[in-house]
Amino acid sequence: MLNADIPLHHQIYLHLRAEIADGTWAGRDGFPGEIEIADRFGVSVITSRRALNRLSEEGYIERSRGKRTKVVREPAGASTRHVPEIIQISPGAPRAFTYRVLTCGIDVAPAEACAAFGMVAGSRLWMCSRMRSYEGRPHSITLNVQRAELGESLPLHKLQKYPMTQILRDTGISFSRLSRTISATLAPPHVAKWLGLSLDDPALLYTFTQHDAHGVVIQWVRIWVRGNEPSASEVFSYETGTWTMGTAM
Numbered sequence: 497m498l499n500a501d502i503p504l505h506h507q508i509y510l511h512l513r514a515e516i517a518d519g520t521w522a523g524r525d526g527f528p529g530e531i532e533i534a535d536r537f538g539v540s541v542i543t544s545r546r547a548l549n550r551l552s553e554e555g556y557i558e559r560s561r562g563k564r565t566k567v568v569r570e571p572a573g574a575s576t577r578h579v580p581e582i583i584q585i586s587p588g589a590p591r592a593f594t595y596r597v598l599t600c601g602i603d604v605a606p607a608e609a610c611a612a613f614g615m616v617a618g619s620r621l622w623m624c625s626r627m628r629s630y631e632g633r634p635h636s637i638t639l640n641v642q643r644a645e646l647g648e649s650l651p652l653h654k655l656q657k658y659p660m661t662q663i664l665r666d667t668g669i670s671f672s673r674l675s676r677t678i679s680a681t682l683a684p685p686h687v688a689k690w691l692g693l694s695l696d697d698p699a700l701l702y703t704f705t706q707h708d709a710h711g712v713v714i715q716w717v718r719i720w721v722r723g724n725e726p727s728a729s730e731v732f733s734y735e736t737g738t739w740t741m742g743t744a745m
Contacts, residue, residue: 499694504539505546507695511684512547516556519571519607523618527557527565537685571607571617593628593635597655598690600624602644609641609716612705622647624655627690636721637687642714660715661706669714673707680723687720698723 498507512533521527528536533544548565551557556569605621613621622644628636640647640660646667654663661671683691683699693699704717 498537498539499696502696504537505543505550508533508537508539508544508547509550510682511695512551513556514682514684516551516567516569517571519610519617520604521567522571522604522607524604525564525566527567529565593630593659595656595658596627596629597652598625598627598637598686600652600655602648605641605716606639606718608703609718612641612713612716613643614713620644624650624660625686626655634691634722635725636719637690639718641716641718646714660717664714670709671706671714672709672711675705677703679703681720683720691720691722693722700725 498504515521530541530544530548533539533547534541537544548557548559552559556567558566558568600623602620602622604618605623607617609621610617610619613619615621622642624638624640624647626638626640627634628638638660646664649667650663654666665671679701680698681701682695683693683697685695687693687699688695688697691699700721700723702717702719702721704715704719706714706717708714
């Protein structure tokens with residue numbers, strides 16, 4: 497949903513720029529043109545043209561008459577800064593979420609997810625997007641990314657009912673380590689739609705990487721949470737130097 501109080505072309509520009517930086521268009525053709533963007537966001541072609549012109553002027557895309565628009569800017573990729581991996585997931589009952597599968601299948605994954613698996617930007621991985629509801633209201637949107645052979649083996653009826661970590665444990669996977677980053681972001685269109693947000697409403701963005709007992713990355717997870725949702729309580733131990741928290745992904 498677009499906010500009528502903010503120039504529409506600017507909002508569209510911001511979200512298309514974020515998709516490019518995220519690696520959504522890495523190695524892909526078919527970047528939307530003026531008419532497709534106008535249909536997607538429910539605006540005029542003149543508005544969508546202004547957003548595309550700005551992306552072109554800033555070097556994100558290349559436009560020429562008679563040819564499809566082409567993305568020419570490389571995705572931002574994962575940060576190279578050192579981040580201490582100190583967060584441990586404590587056992588315990590997960591929150592009583594209910595799940596709705598929105599999309600599921602193999603597609604181009606975000607550049608950060610590709611990097612987590614040691615793959616180049618534009619690689620295709622299995623991805624499952626779900627809406628989590630809590631006490632009957634939309635709470636968050638999750639994006640779980642896994643290697644194709646693992647993701648495609650997970651039964652749909654479990655994806656519609658259980659936290660992903662529980663589903664993976666049922667397959668025999670044991671987790672040893674989890675890293676997490678937290679930031680604030682604008683909700684992308686599909687997230688805004690399902691969470692009932694406008695495109696300029698901020699959301700909390702949690703990014704997780706889970707490793708198995710051998711240190712191999714099992715899944716990369718991105719979770720958008722409504723900004724007015726309370727955060728989970730975390731406890732720091734001076735004895736172990738770690739944070740503990742409860743989570744369900």
